[in-house]
Amino acid sequence: MPRRSPLTSLSAFVVSLGVLLAAPVTAAVAAPGTVDPSQADPLELSIERMSPTVMTGDRDVVISGTVTNASDETWREINIAPFRAAFPITDTSTLNAAADLPADQYVGDRLTDVEVIYKIDSLAPGATTSFTARIPRARLGRTNGVYWVGVHASGVTDTQPRDDFTDGRARTFLPVAAGDAAPLRTAVVLPLKAAVRHTADGRVDNGEGWATLLGPGGRLDALLETAEETDVPITWVVDPAVPHAVSRLAAGNPGWTLTALPREEPTETPRGDEEAEPDPSLPVLPSDSPTPEEEVDPEVAALAEVAQSWLDRFTAVMADADVLALPYGDVDVAALSDADPESLAAAHVRSTEVLEALGVDSTPVVASPDGRLTRAAVESSPDAALVLLNERGLTGDEGPVPTTGTVLGHDFAATSAGIARGGPGPEDATSAVGVRQRVVSEAVLRQLAGDRTPLVVKPPTGWDAADGADELFAALETRRFRVRPLGALVAQADGPALGARSLVHTAADREAQLPREHVDAARKLVARATTLESVLTNPAGFDLQVRDVAWSDLAHVTRRRPDPALERIEDGLDHVDELLGSVTVSGPDSARISGDGTIGTTVTNGLDVPVNVNVAVDSSSDLRVSVPNPVAIPPESRRRLLLPTKAGREGVQSLTLRVTDAEGQSLGSRATVQVRASETSGLLWIIMGAGGLVLLGAIVVRLSRRGLATRGQLADAEPEQPDEPDEPDEPEQAEQPEQSEQLEARPEAAAKAEEQ
Secondary structure (H helix, E strand, C coil), rough: CCCCCCCCHHHHHHHHHHHHHHHHCCCCCCCCCCHHHHHCEEEEEEEEEEEHHHHHECCCCEEEEEEECCCCEEEEEEEEEECCCCCCECHHHHHHHHHHHCCCCCCEEEECHHHEEEEEEEEEECCCCEEEEEEEEHCCCCCCCCEEEEEEEEEECCCCCCCCCCCCEEEEEEEEECCCCEEEEEEEEEEECCCCCCCCCCEEEEEEEEEEEEHHCCCHHHHHHHHHHHCCCEEEEECCHHHHHHHHHHCCCCCCCCCCCCCCCCCCCCCCCCCCCCCECCHHHHHHHCCCCCCCCCCHHHHHHHHHHHHHHHHHHCCCEEEEEECCHHHHHHHHHHHHHHHHHHHHHHHHHHHHCCCCCCEEECCCCCCCCCCCHHCCCCCEEEEEEEHHHHCCCCCCCCCCCEEEEEEEEEEHHHHHHHCCCCCCCCCCHHHHHHHHHHHHHHHHCCCCCCCCCCCCCCCHHHHHHHHHHHHHHHCCCECCCHHHHHHHHHEECCCCHHEEHHHHHHHHHHHHHHHHHHHHHHHHHHHHHHHEECCCCCHHHHHHCCCCCCHHHHHHHHHHHHHHHHHHHHHHHHHHCCCECCCCCCEEECCCEEEEEEEEEECCEEEEEEEECCCCCCCCEEECEEECCCCCCCEEEEEEEEEEECCCEEEEEEEECCCCEEEEEEEEEEEEEEECHHHHHHHHHHHHHHHHHHHHHHHHHHHHHHHHHHHHHHCCCCCCCCCHHHHHHHHHHHHHHHHHHHHHHHHHHCCC
C-alpha cells in the first residue's frame, strides 16, 4: 500500500497553504470527498457524532465514530488519535477549496498525548468497532474561524510494523466564534423527488422499490417524518409526479385506460329549452380500484395500504408548508426549453393541477440538480415561477454572488455551493456530521465577514433525512440561524436585478443535457396517443395519461442513464401502436368494375370501446371512391362497407384504403386493392343507341305491314252469292274439304292479328 512520507508541522502547513491557494482554479472539476481507490486506507474511520457544533466556550471537543478493518489482515494495537489545524480558515472561498483537498493531504497536527488517544487491542478483517477521541480546548486555537479537526488511526499487522504513517483518517470542520452573533437569515430547501418509472402499459414500475421508499425508514418516509418532528420551516421542492405515482399505487396501480371519462355536472342552470351538456374531465387522481369480485394480489394490496398512508401524511404536511412545484416529472428544463417549450409550459400547468387535487398550494419553480440553467429555461418559465439556482450557476460582476434578487424578470434564490458539495472526504460527502458542520461553518464565516446575504441551505444530492435530519435541524434550531420559508426570504430580500450574462451554463453543461432524440421520441409517443384519443367515441383522456408517463422519462435523473429511458419511451410507443392496430380495414385483393361499380371493404374494431374513424383512399390513378365517413363501429365489432367507385380510364389501378382519424392521421392499418376497370367510349354508346332506334323502327314497320295483310285476308274471306251450282263431278267434291279448312283458318289468323 502506498504510504505518505511524514512532514513537519511547518513544512506541511506551507504545502497545504499552497494547495488551498491553487485549489479555486481546479475546484470546479474536483469531486467532493472522493479518494483514489488505490490509495484507500486499510482502516476506515467515520465520524458519527461531534460536540460542540460551534466552539463558543471552553468545552473540549469530543469526536465519536466507528472504525472498520477494510483489509484482509488483523490489525492490532490501534491508536485513534485526534488532530486539529493550527490556523483557521476565515473566508468561504478558502473553505470551499479546503473541502476539495485530497483525503491524504496534511491539514493539521496529530495529538500524541496518551490521555487523548483511544486504543483498540485488535480488529479482525471486516470487523467494526466504535471509538471516542477528545481534543482539549487548550489545544484548539482561539482565533475566530473554521478549523480542521478529525482523527487518525495507526496500528500494526503481521506484515506492517508500527511507524508514523496514517492507516486511516476522518475529518471535518469546526467553527470557533462568539456566541452572541446576530442570527443569519436562512432558508432550508429539501427536494421531494424520486425516479418514477412505468411499464409499457402505464403502470408504476418497481413496486418493491416504492415499498422501501414509502415504508418506515425509507427516504420519502423520512422526509415527512422530519417535517412532522421539527419546528424549523422547510421549503419543499416537489416533483408532483411523485405523489401522483403514489396515488396510483394506492388505487391498485392501474395502467392506461380507454374507459370513458365521467362527465361533470353543469354548474349553471340552463336557460329556456337549452340542455347543459356536461363536459368530460380526466380525474387528476385515479379512482380505479379493484372491485370486490376481483382477486387482489396480496403484494399489490399491501403496497396500496403503505402508499395511501404516506399520501395522507404528505397532504397533511404540505397543507401549510412553503411548496415549490417543479414541472411535472422534474423534466430536463434545459433540454425541453430548446426542443419543446410548449411541453415545458404544459408540464408546469400539470404540476399545479396535481397538487391542487391533493389540496396543496404551490409556487412554480424552475431548477436543475446542478443549479445551472439556460436563458431559454428561465425565459420559458411561468411569470410567477421562482428560479432556483446554485451559487455556481451565477457570476457576480464584483464581490460575493448574490443569493436573492431577480434574473430576467423572475425572482431567484441561489443555494450555497459549498453546502451542496457536502462534507470533506474521505468520508461520504452526505454524512450527517459532515453536512451539519459544513452548514454551520458557512454561517459563521458569513457572520465574521459581516455578510448579511441570506443563506439558502440545500443538502447535497444523496443526503438522506433518515440519517442526517436530526443533526442538521438541531443546528438550525439554534439562535445562530433565523430560518424562514424561502418565498418569504426572497420577498423580504433586496437583491440585484441580473441579466442573461449572469447565468453560468457551459459547453459541458449543454453536453450533459438529455439528448434531443429523447424529446422527439416522447413527442411521437404523445402524438400517437392523441391520435387514438381522437377516434374514441367517448373521450378517455388517454393522451394525457400517456403524456404524464412520457414526461417522467424526460426527467433530470435520466441524464445519468439516458438509454434505458429511451427504451421505455419506445416500449410505450409499441404498446400504443398495438392499440391503434386493433382498428383495421380489409378488402379483396382485386376487384373488377366496368365504368362504375362498388368495392366491398370491412372495418373492424378490436378495442373494447366504440370508435369513430375515417377510411381514407390513396390512389395515384383515376379512381374516384366515395366513403361514408365517419364510420362508427361498436366495441369488438365490424362494419361492412360498399364503396361506390368510378374509373376514369381502363386498366389495372392500385387503390389503398387506410384507417385514419378526422384529421387524416393514420392509425396504422391499410389494405391495397388491385382494380381492373374497362371503359366504354361515348361513340359506342351512340352507335348502340342508333342501332336500338333502327331496330325499334323495323319492329314498328313489320307490325304495320302485318296488320294490313290481316285486314286484306279478312276481306277476301267474306262469302259471295253464287248461282245454283251444277251437280259437281266426283273429283271436284274431293277438293271441297280443303276449301273449308282454308276458310276456317282465315278467321283464326285475323283473330291473332287483332290480338297482336
